[in-house]
Amino acid sequence: MNATARIVKDKKSEIFELWMKNQLNDDGLREDLMNNEDLRIQSEELLDSLAIALNTTDITDYDSPGFDTVNEILAGISGSRAMHGYSPRETGLYVLSLKRALLDILQIELAGQTDLLYQETLKVNNLVDSFSITTFETFIKGREEVILRQTDEIAEISTPVIRVWDGILALPIIGTLDSSRTQVVMENLLQEIVATGSSIAILDISGVPAVDSLVAQHLIKAVSATRLMGAECIISGIRPEIAQTIVHLGIDLSNIVTKATLASALKFAFNTMRLEVRRKTVNA
Amino acid sequence: MILSLKKDLIKINREQDVVLLRNRTKEFAVKIKMGLVNQTKLITAASELVRNMLRYGGGGEVSVEAVTKGRDNGIRMIFKDSGPGIADVNKAMMDGYSTGKSLGLGLPGTKRLVNEFDLKSELGKGTTVTIIKWANG
Amino acid sequence: MERIPILKMGHFLLVTIQVDLYDRLAMDLEANLIREVNRTGAKGVLIDISAVEIVDSFMGRIIGNIASMSKLLDAQTVVVGMQPAVAITLVELGLELPGVHTALNVERGMELLQGMIISDDIIIDDDDDTFPEKGFDKDQ
Structure with missing residues (x-):
């Protein structure tokens, strides 16, 4: 000792x-x-x-x-x-x-x-x-x-998949999209597409603070995977400053349908599905 | 530090061995509770590498191993052949490069599917590729 | 010897892949399918891969080949039922199957093919009728 x-x-x-x-x-x-x-x-x-x-x-x-x-x-x-x-x-x-x-x-x-x-x-x-x-x-x-x-x-609660219409899904993405998050979003989205038989998915990025080339790449991946499954993917909620960064960074999103608001994305989805929203006439 | 839990060796001589390897890889992946997407990525990566092995290396040997590092569990696979080897490893790791008539996204694409990727090749002696996929990676 | 059955349904051919594909089997499928397209004069090919757990670059290439070859014989190819995990893996691998149509399931695939054949048959190009113009055309 x-x-x-x-x-x-x-x-x-x-x-x-x-x-x-x-x-x-x-x-x-x-x-x-x-x-x-x-x-x-x-x-x-x-x-x-x-x-x-x-x-x-x-x-x-x-x-x-x-x-x-x-x-x-x-x-x-x-x-x-x-x-x-x-x-x-x-x-x-x-x-x-x-x-x-x-x-x-x-x-x-x-x-x-x-x-x-x-x-x-x-x-x-x-x-x-x-x-x-x-x-x-x-x-x-x-x-x-x-x-x-x-x-x-956060990963679990922040990626809800919403059935906005028969055959149309919406995913409001809130917060930064990193690769592990994209993985969760993609998995949820694709599984829900199979489960509901939806043909159109809307990724709304109004809640994403910034889009750099990495985030854009993740979005493109999500869109490509959705297409491989046989559904179409629209990206909505593109704010003016995000549109600016996308162009300044030279990111090519031309193969992807993009809309400014969720409403216009929904309208596009209705058109694609040959649906029409009409005001009801009160008197016959 | 990476510790090995369980290990298996599979000889690859014919095309049908690819199916055997996929099944064994799946068994290992399921045992460490790897999620379906990561399982699919791992098995696809293994499939790519074993095909290269058959095409360029004339077959060889693959070890499948359940490993653990701290809190993470994963699968390590080592693909060893005694083929002609790769002349320019850096070039082989570039997107769009291929000497065979495949799509030319074999190695870099495979690398994207796993967490760790290591390629050692010696001309005339053979090629060894080691990959690791973590269960939550 | 193992062989993947090719079913004829009206104007279309349906292939359901349910076994693990190794290279020879996939290459045989490519050859047989093209022969069948030619023999039957099919207008469309449906490949159901809902039971397939792994699509690697080789399989991807075979599917791409089938689509390009069928197109030369005036038939469209639709891949249906891809598993989410497979789709994510293919995208990560950098393999996005350009030139191949996709659909969620066999039923949707059929609809898609029907639509393509109809638009093929009717030569009149009536553009997009989703925004109909009202009346005022020539007088301006």
Whole structure:
């Protein structure tokens, strides 16, 4: 067992009290978010698990399974702190304050053995640094999960396929069209064409903020796929500024039927299907 | 880091082996819960590559493999032949280029269907193409 | 030997592809179909691919060939029932089957062919009658 491991084991309560004292004296203490009793419990659990890990595993092997429990507890702390409204900086400082306490005790215990103190300080530094990285990773992972879930939700709710008439579908597209979104739109559109036997689909892009050459390419793909299935695809909702960008970028949409509004696209669809909308005559 | 879960080797000597390969690829793709569109893209890509293999490489061997990377599952396929090889790989990857009488969108089109595409070729020794399609890719 | 049946329905030929196509089978289909178009004097060819899960560039080329060859023999080709996943894949592959007509199902395909044959038979070109002009033509 190396020097630090022995010191952590023998002087655990001193380290703990020093760490707590540092934390409680710190200006950044968030008593509004967590009371001191909970903070004590949390910190004690972490230090206990660290002592156990150091007992069985070498201090330099902080990536090995021996430290899994410590890392799990850290991840738990990071996650719950994030939920309670701690900033990542505050959580980071919490973990780093443990380093301070550990080093202070090491300095006392290894007084006079400069070489050993230097070696052990390095090791403790590396260990606690790796802990703080773990907390950051957990924090980011938590955020990423939220983002991923929201992306999925947005993709699902933002592409409704509406049956505007027997044989005519409309898809109002809202937001930016990227390639994964196009994939979802296309799949929904084509499946609905099969399910309803529709022969005309209107893609309305009034809600698309900008059309660059990539978005245009995605639109062209959707139109081509619809045609391969045996249906026609009209693009409507082209605002003047979008018409300008399309031409300035040199995008060729000449093979695609485009309309300014959903209403005129619908009129075109009626014409194609040989349908007519007429005002009712009241008196025969 | 990409880890391998399950692997299968299929020898390709005749045209009918293409059907066998498609079916095996589908089995693997279904097992990792790949969506229908991505399945179709993967199998179409495999179909293109195996046809090249028969036409230019005189057959060869294909490995189908379920792989995992972090949270993603995917299918990796390696197409290996000992044919004449491709003289100019960059040229072969351009749209519209072909030495055979196909439509000339074999390789670049295939690349668009998958998430990862790697082609290594040595003149006189053969060609190896590796593709990966992620289940949610 | 495997063979894909070709059915004659009035002026049209109907092919339903239900097996996995490998190259030889597809090439045989091309040859047989063209022979049948010639023998029967069919005006249209319907290829139903609703059961086909994979269309790669080779298959695409065969379908394109059938359409071009039939056209030389004065018959139109309509591909019907393409699966959404197949359509998306073909577009990504860059294969958009130019010159081939498409329809959602066999019934719609038939209607499309009927329409094309009628417009073929009637030579009078009555343009687009969706915007009828009222009365005032010559006097201006």
